[in-house]
Amino acid sequence: MPVSDTVARDDTDAEGDRLPINELFASLQGEGKLAGVPSTFVRTSGCNLRCWFCDSFHTSWEPTHAWLSLDEIVAEVESLSPEHVVVTGGEPLVHDETDALLSALDDDYHLTVETNGTLETDAPVDLASISPKLASSTPTPDNAPDDVDPGVWTERHENARVDLGALASLVEDAAEFQLKFVVTGRDDLDEIESLVDDVRGVADREIRDSDVLLMPEGQTREQLARTRTEVADLAASFGYRYTPRLHVDLWNDAPET
Ligand SMILES: C[S@@+](CC[C@H](N)C(=O)[O-])C[C@H]1O[C@@H](n2cnc3c(N)ncnc32)[C@H](O)[C@@H]1O
Ligand SMILES: Nc1nc2[nH]cc(C(=O)O)c2c(=O)[nH]1
Ligand code: SF4
Ligand SMILES: [Mg+2]
Structure with missing residues (x-):
């Protein structure tokens, strides 16, 4: 499919709402409370952050995608059979059209947004x-992916990575939620505890420890073989839930899995 590397829209495009789609495929949900559930993944391109470890490099550091109309995306989702749809990225909520996509799919599918x-959304989730x-x-220059200079992104990422208002809104508005932290080691746990406390302080909804996933x-x-046992032990000792990365166990880092 035709791809481009800019997520900036050509505003002269008169063909209606489109989204930059990096990949669209059926697999099993690999992460979180619904791990193992057959799901269709719609991966938008473009992100407002730049995690050094991003496993979707071609949606963040080096975005590539085809611009698909909402009708084309819905038709593609319909052609695959899962009842669960996962809208992910990149960061899907940087695109206004993601709300319209979620609304178009709402009647027929269970919708997860990664x-x-x-960022907040008014769409059904x-x-x-x-x-x-x-x-x-x-x-940082030391941990960035090969051949990447993080440049302004060290500061931009650091400044943008936590927005308590957006976190509260997402927790309150969705039918269900999970707070799923990527853990690199023991040092992350103090920040997780303090951030969960902060979200509990602003969100008008109970956040159980079982809603917090490591x-x-x-x-x-x-890479997972080096981190998972320590993270599982941390989940057990702090009383949080552990989530595997089933898709990595099953298919390693293959695309469209
Ligand atoms: C590629 S992100 C897209 C959605 C959104 N931008 C986000 O970060 O939540 C999908 C999921 O993969 C996780 N992820 C990305 N890179 C990872 C890595 N190297 N190890 C573990 N999880 C990772 C993210 O934290 C997120 O839960
Ligand atoms: N199988 C599978 N499960 C996933 N759950 C969240 C994913 C994501 O990239 O957002 C993901 C993914 O990329 N593949
Ligand atoms: S926020 Fe998500 S998509 Fe963006 S860089 Fe981080 S892991 Fe990748
Ligand atoms: Mg993934």
């Missing part, structure tokens, strides 16, 4: 899968 928690980004996600950092089986 989001970094920095069955599961807000919120993954707030910790200090350990911030890109997910090991790792884009490949080899």
Whole structure:
């Protein structure tokens, strides 16, 4: 399919609402409360953050995509059979058209939105899968992906990664939610505890420890093998839930999985 590397729209485009789509495929939900559930993934391109570990490099650091109309996306989703649809990215909520896509799919599908928690949505969401980004996600010249200079993104990411108002809104408005933290080690836990406390302070909804999920950092089986046991032990000792990355266990880092 035709791809481009800019997420800036050509405003002269008169063909209606479109979204930059990096990939669209059926798989099993690999993460979180619905792990194992057959799901269709709609991956938008473009992100307002730049995690050094981003496992979707071609939606953040180097965005590539085809511009698909909402009708084309809905038709593609219909052609795949799962009743669950996961709208992810990149950061899906940077695009206004994502709200329209969610509304178009709402009657027929269970909708999960995978989001970094920095942006709000008015759209219908069955599961807000919120993954707030910790200090350990911030890109630096030492941890950035190969051949990438994080440049202004170290500061921009650090300044934008937590927005308590957006987190409260996402927690309150979705039918269900989960706070799914990418954990690199023990040092992340103090920040998780304090951030969960802060969200409890502003959100008008109970946040149980079982709504807080710890997910090991790792884009490949080899990387996950180094982090998952420590993260599982941390979940057990802090009373939070552990989530595997089933898709990585099953298919490693293959695209469209
Ligand atoms: C690519 S992100 C897209 C959605 C949104 N931008 C976000 O970060 O939540 C999808 C999920 O993958 C997680 N993720 C990305 N890179 C990861 C890595 N190296 N290890 C573990 N989880 C990762 C994110 O935290 C998020 O839960
Ligand atoms: N199988 C599978 N499950 C996932 N859950 C969240 C994903 C994401 O990239 O947002 C993802 C993904 O990329 N693949
Ligand atoms: S917020 Fe999500 S898509 Fe954006 S860089 Fe981080 S993991 Fe990747
Ligand atoms: Mg993924």
